[in-house]
Amino acid sequence: MHASAEADARHLGARNLVCTAPGGQWGEDDILVDRADAGEALTLSLFHLDRGSRPRWLLEWRPRRSLARAVRGWERWARAKAARTRAGARARSRVKGRTRAKVAKVRAAKGRGGKGGKGKAKAKVVIEPHRFAGVFVSKGKDDSLVTRNLVPGESVYGEKRLAAEAEEGEEKVEYRVWNPFRSKLGAGIVGGIEQMPVKPGAKVLYLGGASGTTVSHVSDMIGPEGVVYAVEFSHRSGRDLTNMAKRRPNVVPIVEDARQPQRYRMLVGMVDVIFSDVAQPDQARIVTHNASFFLKNDGWVVISIKANCVDSTAAPEAVFASEVDKLRKDGCKPKEQLTLEPYHRDHALVVAVYRASKKKKKDE
Numbered sequence: 001m002h003a004s005a006e007a008d009a010r011h012l013g014a015r016n017l018v019c020t021a022p023g024g025q026w027g028e029d030d031i032l033v034d035r036a037d038a039g040e041a042l043t044l045s046l047f048h049l050d051r052g053s054r055p056r057w058l059l060e061w062r063p064r065r066s067l068a069r070a071v072r073g074w075e076r077w078a079r080a081k082a083a084r085t086r087a088g089a090r091a092r093s094r095v096k097g098r099t100r101a102k103v104a105k106v107r108a109a110k111g112r113g114g115k116g117g118k119g120k121a122k123a124k125v126v127i128e129p130h131r132f133a134g135v136f137v138s139k140g141k142d143d144s145l146v147t148r149n150l151v152p153g154e155s156v157y158g159e160k161r162l163a164a165e166a167e168e169g170e171e172k173v174e175y176r177v178w179n180p181f182r183s184k185l186g187a188g189i190v191g192g193i194e195q196m197p198v199k200p201g202a203k204v205l206y207l208g209g210a211s212g213t214t215v216s217h218v219s220d221m222i223g224p225e226g227v228v229y230a231v232e233f234s235h236r237s238g239r240d241l242t243n244m245a246k247r248r249p250n251v252v253p254i255v256e257d258a259r260q261p262q263r264y265r266m267l268v269g270m271v272d273v274i275f276s277d278v279a280q281p282d283q284a285r286i287v288t289h290n291a292s293f294f295l296k297n298d299g300w301v302v303i304s305i306k307a308n309c310v311d312s313t314a315a316p317e318a319v320f321a322s323e324v325d326k327l328r329k330d331g332c333k334p335k336e337q338l339t340l341e342p343y344h345r346d347h348a349l350v351v352a353v354y355r356a357s358k359k360k361k362k363d364e
């Protein structure tokens with residue numbers, strides 16, 4: 001198996017890897033299978049080599065389905081997606097009566113970037129504030145969630161950038177599109193969560209920062225007055241996170257295990273919010289342990305729960321209920337629970353208040 005492919009898959013969470021390629025030689029289109037024993041249940045995750053370099057997480061195989069069927073399902077989906085993309089491109093050039101080359105020229109003239117949002121962000125768009133401070137909506141054929149880019153001119157993970165129309169004499173403001181499929185917090189906002197403690201000026205402890213996809217949007221939301229301490233224990237993801245933080249002064253990257261908050265207590269001040277997305281079976285304990293170090297009384301806990309990371313044999317609703325119970329026992333008063341379908345299957349976002357004061361309790 002190709003060593004760097006294996007290392008990448010491990011950083012994506014794979015533990016016990018088996019390569020399906022003949023002779024264990026990792027090549028394009030091969031699938032890497034991760035066997036992870038979670039208690040009694042066996043979960044298999046598939047990884048796929050992405051354009052010859054990094055494996056991409058494909059799907060998680062549930063013991064109920066056959067592995068071959070799961071792979072076939074994924075291949076069908078990928079083929080249909082590719083066909084839709086091709087058909088869409090053909091239809092667009094037919095409608096406009098232009099060849100592909102002409103379409104590309106028009107795009108360039110409009111100042112739109114090519115793939116991955118790496119080009120200049122000059123397309124004119126209308127942006128409206130979302131009901132949560134620090135979040136905006138780009139109005140168009142399909143509305144999309146955006147945050148105001150703290151570092152104009154730069155994308156973090158290839159996301160699209162949009163320049164809003166400005167009044168005469170005003171500077172243009174740039175926004176970054178926030179894809180709810182790539183972020184639990186983004187999915188919670190699009191899904192209609194009612195309270196959002198991550199707001200301009202907030203101090204946030206973010207557990208499970210990964211490469212910084214959502215952390216970067218949190219950084220946009222809190223703005224220059226806020227700070228986000230992002231904890232991530234994978235060194236590879238931590239490297240990306242640290243590089244991203246070099247351009248964003250309100251991000252403090254911490255490459256450490258969130259189970260050991262005493263190791264980073266010198267770096268983190270008291271915070272208003274803990275956001276956690278560590279996808280670990282003991283996440284509730286990790287969060288309340290960090291809360292006892294860093295979260296002020298009446299501070300907020302926002303936690304993304306992936307049901308099958310906690311117990312892959314129980315019904316997701318039962319897992320969510322037992323996790324909420326653990327939080328409650330450790331001083332968190334649950335306020336809200338929201339499922340993240342259709343963006344993240346069998347995930348829920350839970351919002352709670354830590355050590356709610358009596359006065360606040362009465363007010364509610």
Ligand SMILES: C[S@@+](CC[C@H](N)C(=O)[O-])C[C@H]1O[C@@H](n2cnc3c(N)ncnc32)[C@H](O)[C@@H]1O
Pocket residue numbers: 182183184207208209210211212213214215231232233234237256257258259277278279280
């Ligand atoms: C689901 S991913 C987080 C994705 C990220 N929140 C985002 O939206 O961009 C979970 C991350 O938590 C990290 N993680 C898991 N256990 C951890 C621990 N004990 N301490 C710190 N990070 C941990 C993993 O390495 C992984 O990068």
